[in-house]
Amino acid sequence: MTETHQLNELIARRWSPRSFNGAEVESWKLHTVFDAARWAASCFGEEPWRFLVAPSGDTAQFDRLLGLLVGKNQEWAKNAGALAISVAKKTFTHSGSPNRFAIHDVGTAFGQLSLQAEALGLHIHGMGGFDAARTRTEFAIPDDFEVCAAIAIGYVDGDGAPPAGRKRRPLGEIVFTGDWGKPAGFAG
Numbered sequence: 001m002t003e004t005h006q007l008n009e010l011i012a013r014r015w016s017p018r019s020f021n022g023a024e025v026e027s028w029k030l031h032t033v034f035d036a037a038r039w040a041a042s043c044f045g046e047e048p049w050r051f052l053v054a055p056s057g058d059t060a061q062f063d064r065l066l067g068l069l070v071g072k073n074q075e076w077a078k079n080a081g082a083l084a085i086s087v088a089k090k091t092f093t094h095s096g097s098p099n100r101f102a103i104h105d106v107g108t109a110f111g112q113l114s115l116q117a118e119a120l121g122l123h124i125h126g127m128g129g130f131d132a133a134r135t136r137t138e139f140a141i142p143d144d145f146e147v148c149a150a151i152a153i154g155y156v157d158g159d160g161a162p163p164a165g166r167k168r169r170p171l172g173e174i175v176f177t178g179d180w181g182k183p184a185g186f187a188g
């Protein structure tokens with residue numbers, strides 16, 4: 001793991017489990033993870049992120065979000081301690097013009113939320129497998145907003161260690177210098 005030896009511990013520990021233990025996420029922890037999302041950077045300080053959330057103890061709202069997921073995701077996400085859906089405001093509030101960074105910035109918020117969750121002993125699992133159109137209708141989300149991703153939040157079954165064998169593309173395939181495709185060299 002030569003490329004990851006200096007990684008922040010929270011980043012090294014984060015992974016997306018499908019094995020939640022069914023425990024509800026405490027309200028103060030939900031508060032804290034969304035607070036972490038709130039403090040993300042955004043273009044023009046727009047803060048385009050919005051979230052729908054339901055802790056598992058709120059059965060009616062939790063089942064409403066669960067029912068939007070595709071069957072394969074429902075099978076494991078039903079054991080999460082909370083479900084959420086991220087939404088992006090597609091225009092700048094100050095000008096009304098399109099904000100092409102909106103989904104980028106909601107992704108940043110999702111990343112912060114994930115790491116804050118990790119710091120609190122929780123895990124996050126993002127999901128694209130859900131019915132975004134039905135989410136819009138059911139929650140009367142205005143046209144100006146894009147439905148982004150579903151999010152399972154909860155306590156993992158077992159010790160929470162990432163599974164063995166996870167891998168990523170090498171840095172040389174994703175970070176370039178000079179010419180497109182020319183790997184950047186890093187010393188150390």
Ligand SMILES: Cc1cc2nc3c(=O)[nH]c(=O)nc-3n(C[C@H](O)[C@H](O)[C@H](O)COP(=O)(O)O)c2cc1C
Pocket residue numbers: 014015016017073125126127128129130149166
């Ligand atoms: C936006 C987004 C959508 C995803 N959609 C799904 C999904 O529908 N079902 C699923 O099981 N995992 C889903 N994942 C999880 C990814 O498969 C997972 O993050 C990826 O394989 C890397 O694994 P890791 O998060 O454990 O490092 C999604 C992740 C993200 C960020």
